[in-house]
Amino acid sequence: MSSQHAAHLDRTFELAEQGLGGVAPRPSVGAVVVSEGVIIGEGITEPRPGRHAEPIALAAAGDKTRGATLYCSLEPHAFQGVAPPCTEAIIAAGITTVVSPIEDPNPSVSGNGFRQLKAAGIEVVRSATNQQIRRAELLIEGFTHHLNTRRPLVTLKLATSLDGKIATRTGDSQWITNSSSRSRVHEMRRQTDALITGIGTVLTDKPRLTARDSDGNPTGRPLLRVVVDTHGRIPADARLLQEPGEVLWVVGEGIDVTAPTDSTSIQKAGLIDGKINLAEVIDELGTRGLHTAMIEAGAGLAGAFIEANLIDKVSAFIAPKFIGGTEAPGPLAGTGISDIGEALTLENLTHTVIDGDILVEGYVLKVD
Template structure:
C-alpha cells in the first residue's frame, strides 16, 4: 500500500476532478504491475496496473488507494476490468465518497466472489484526496493557505519585495504548487511582487497549475510575468470591473470571469471558490498576500495551513494577515506539526478534515 500511495501522490494536480489513485498488482508476493490515474478522460490506475501485469494478474492481489469504480463514466467500470483480469483479492485503503460508487464498487467485487479488504493506510490515503472528497461533498475546492513570515509576523520588509525564507523552504513551496490544481493570489501581491506562479524547475510533464488572481477591478498589468508563462491564468473580477480593463487582459492572454461582489465592491470570495469548484479544481493553494489570506480565514474557507517561519525579525513591514473584522472565533490547529526546511521552520496542520468512516 505504501507504494500505491507514492504512486497516487505523483498524480496530484493532474487528475482533477477525478481523484489521484495509485494501484499495485501483486502475484506470489511480487509486484507485477502498477499504475496511476491518467489525466481526465484517461485510464484509471487499476486499469493501467492490470494492463502492465497482463496474465500475471490472474490469481493475484490488487492493492489500490481508493475503492474501484463500478459505473461507466468517461471510462468503463474498473470493477469489470478487475474481474476479467482474474484478480483474486482487492485491498482498498478507503471508500470512494462519490454517490455513484460509495461502497458499491467493493460490494460488486464481493458479489463476484473476490476477497475484499478495506482500511489499510486509510488516513494517509484520505489525506491525499481531501480535495476530491471535499469537491464531491460541497462542490468547493480544498483550500491550503501558505505563507512565509518572520518571527514578528512579517511577509515582506517595509518596502516590499525580497525573500523571507531560504532555498529549502522555496523548494518545498514549489512541491506544493506542483501538487495543486490552482495557485491563487490577490491583486496586491500580483502588483507588488510580479510573481510567475509556476513550478520551478518545471516538472517532467511540463504541467503548470492554473493561476488565479483575485482582482476586483481587473487591474492586473498586461506586463505581468505570469501572462508570459506556460499554463492558464484566470482573473476573477467583480461584475463592476471596467470593461476596457477586462478586454485589455483578455487580449494579453488571460481568461477573465466576472463574479458577484460584496458590499464593499470587492469580488466575493465564496463566489471565487464556487467558480473554481465548477471548473473541477479540487486543490487550491492560496499564496497571499495579507488581504487575501485574511479574507480566506475570515470566511472560514481554509482547510489546511502551511506557515514557513524564518528565524529573523524585520521590526516593520507587511503583516502576514489583514483581518479588519477579526475572526468569529479563535482558530486552532488540533494536529499541528512543526518541522524544518533548511534554516526555517514549517508549521502545518488541518483546520478541517474530510475523512471517510474507515479512518479511525
C-alpha cells in the same frame, strides 16, 4: 501485516501523490499489480477522458494478471461514468486478491466496488496501519471536501519570520524561508488544482505561479492559476501570462477587459464594499470540479479570505529569524477581530522541521 504487503501499499500512495493536482474532477489513485511478490504493473489516474489507475496497472502487467494481487490506494470505481467500471476490468483480468484501505466516499461507489469484487469471488483485504489509512485519506481530502461542499478545499500558505513578519520595513522579502522550504512550496503547488493570488503580488513580485522542479523547469501544474484583480489592472506582459496553462482573471462586475492570451479566461464577480466577492471565486472553482486551491498572496487578499471565512487549512512556514520593526508587515491585513474568542483556530495540527524552518499545518475549526 508483512513488510512486503506494507511496501506495496505504500507504493500506491507514492503513485497517487504524483497525480495530485492534475486529474480533478477525479480523485488521484495509485495501483500496482503484484505476482509472486514482484510488482508487474503500475498505474496512476489519468485526466479525463483517460483511464483510471487500475486498468492502467492491469494493462502494464499484460497476461500475468491471472492469480495476481492488485493493490490500490482507494476502493476501485464501480459504475459507468466517463470511464467504465474498474471492477469489471479487475474481474476480467483474473485478479484473486484486491488490497485497498479505504472506501470511495462518492455515493456512487461507497462500498459497491468492494461488494462487486467479493461477489465475483475476489478476496478484498482492507488491512493497513493507522498511518497508511491516514495517508490514503489525505490523498483524497480535497475530493471528499468537494463531494460534501461542492467547493475546493482551500489552503492558505504563509511564510513568516519567527516574529510574524513577511518582509522588512523596506519591503524586502527574498528570502525569509530557506531553499528546502521553497522546494516544498513548489511541491505543494504541483499537488494543488488551483493557485490563487492578487493583483498586488502580480505587479510587485512578477510571479510565474508555476510549480518548478529542482532544475527550475515547470512541471505543468497547477491546473489553474487565479488572479483576483478588482479593477482589471493585470498587464498584458505579466510574467505569469507567458507561462503555459490556463489563467482565470477575476475582475469586478462592470469592468470591461479583454483576455490578453488565448489561455486566459475571465470571471466577472460581484463586489462587497468595492472588492471582489471571494465566495464567488471559490464557487467558480468548485463548479469547474477542482478539489483543492492554495492561496499565495499578500496580506490584503490573505486577510480578506480569512475574514470571509473561506479558509479550510493553513500551511505556515516559519523561519528562525527576527525582522522586527512596527512598520514591517505581517501576513494578514484587514480589520481583524476585536475579541480573542473570535480568533480563527486550527485543529489536527502537525509540524515538520525543514532544515531549520518549521512548517505548521492544521485545519480551521469550523464553528456553527
